[in-house]
Amino acid sequence: MNIIISNTSSIPIYEQIEKQIKDMIVSGALAEGDMLPSMRFLAKELRISLITTKRAYEELERDGFIETRVGVGCFVKAKNQGFIREKIMCEIEECFEKAVDRAKVCDVPLEELTQILSIIYESE
Secondary structure, eight states: OOOOOOTTSSSOHHHHHHHHHHHHHHHTSSOTTOBOOOHHHHHHHHTOOHHHHHHHHHHHHHTTSEEEETTTEEEEOOOOHHHHHHHHHHHHHHHHHHHHHHHHHTTOOHHHHHHHHHHHHHHO
């Protein structure tokens, strides 16, 4: 598993790990039943605290992306496409809310926001 963290990012390291693992699960890079690296191994590989990896895994389990089997390890849960889609839609809505708030402060009209979104979406 290739996880890249940034110590200079304003996003906490556990959230960076959590997001990258979620993205791997949603994209299919990690399949149902795949075993994740142990918390200790991941902490050692990333040269971070075990507490940080533990928090990332706890968040992933809380959100229904992984399950922990005591004495065995952490595994990717069966995908509930509706659940995963809803989680992603909530994240998108949060980003849109921030963008709209910023746009309102600067008096950017809705039409211009829509145009910006279209350009960004089509350029990817």
